Amino acid sequence: MPFRALVCTTPSSDPERRVQKISLVLVLNLLPARSVGRPQFHGTGTKPLAHLLSRVLFCQPDRPSRGLADTFDGDLLFSFDFPGSRWEPRLPDFQPWLGDQESPEQIRNDSSTCQDLLHLLTNLTQGKLPEARGTPMASVFTAQPLELGKPNTLICQVGNLFPASATVSWQRLGEAVSQGVSTTRYYPTEDLGFLLFSYLQFTPQEGDVYTCTVTQPPGNLSAVAYWVPQYPVPSELLETVLCGVGIALGIFFLVTGVVLLLKSRRPSPTD
Known part of the structure; x- marks a missing residue:
């Protein structure tokens, strides 16, 4: 080879x-x-x-x-x-x-x-040495903490590429996704393999299943990585919780300020 x-x-x-x-x-x-x-x-x-x-x-x-x-x-x-x-x-x-x-x-x-x-x-x-080829390894994660209904970015990291030739595609619930997709150039790693990132802009919804598929020439399926929402915090619930925490802290500091003010105005026993 x-x-x-x-x-x-x-x-x-x-x-x-x-x-x-x-x-x-x-x-x-x-x-x-x-x-x-x-x-x-x-x-x-x-x-x-x-x-x-x-x-x-x-x-x-x-x-x-x-x-x-x-x-x-x-x-x-x-x-x-x-x-x-x-x-x-x-x-x-x-x-x-x-x-x-x-x-x-x-x-x-x-x-x-x-x-x-x-x-x-x-x-x-030619015919004296075997072909060197790495098996791609893919993983998918979000760029920001997951909140349902809030725009985010899915990142598909593809490592152990050798040679530096692969195609990355996205699917949502089995349907191909092409909008909002961008892919970096290949760049080397210390072990002389190559790394590749693919980004997908999306808004996570309950029940989502995204797939990052990596194929190498001559078209054989090489690696598949799945992403599903795990323990997401709904954006409306998160906003309600943060609002409640803010109000509670405001009341606490208000009461603390009033108590300190009353203590400062109370006459001392020596007066």
């Missing part, structure tokens, strides 16, 4: 950061990662910096055929949109740092090199 992916990582030029430094990572022949950075002294021993900044470029026969991502401690910072030839921040707050990224021309050159190496290694190992 051919190699499913070739992953390349590049170190940061900043020696203050602990950086994953791998020249080439093959599917079944991983070179050990080395870290660089200024050590911190704690008594008689040393402790390396606890943060990891990594840039990973991958290319593969499956779609997407290539990808590039910057991560910090496993969280996605930036990704490169190859069709649009531009960097994209994971969050709007990261926008000011986009100017420090590699130029699109350099990235295209790197990705071309990656694809050339992939074709070469595939030809060399």
Whole structure:
């Protein structure tokens, strides 16, 4: 079987950061990662910096055929949109740092090199090495505490992806849902797999059953995760309870203030 992916990582030029430094990572022949950075002294021993900044470029026969991502401690910072030839921040707050990224021309050159190496290694190992493929693992949870009738977001986390190629779909009570759905780009994890998130904007109702289905080429069902409301707090009940608690606290502080005021005005025994 051919190699499913070739992953390349590049170190940061900043020696203050602990950086994953791998020249080439093959599917079944991983070179050990080395870290660089200024050590911190704690008594008689040393402790390396606890943060990891990594840039990973991958290319593969499956779609997407290539990808590039910057991560910090496993969280996605930036990704490169190859069709649009531009960097994209994971969050709007990261926008000011986009100017420090590699130029699109350099990235295209790197990705071309990656694809050339992939074709070469595939030809060399055809029929000699087994195919490497991970079994996706999916889980579904809400972004905010569950309240019936209040808008929320369902998050489907898909891990252990290798290669970085999968399709995520949503269903409610067995019916396909497409509105309010958005999906992140693939980004790498420390074990050289990939992670993917899919978001669904929804308003939870009693009796809901949502399904997140993950499929991988060539269309085989890989993973299914279900979500049902568990011990939800109805929004009207929650508002009533909070209102009652607020009124009770207001009465308590009012009575306490009156008592303290009366005590302050009472003449002392020495007067």
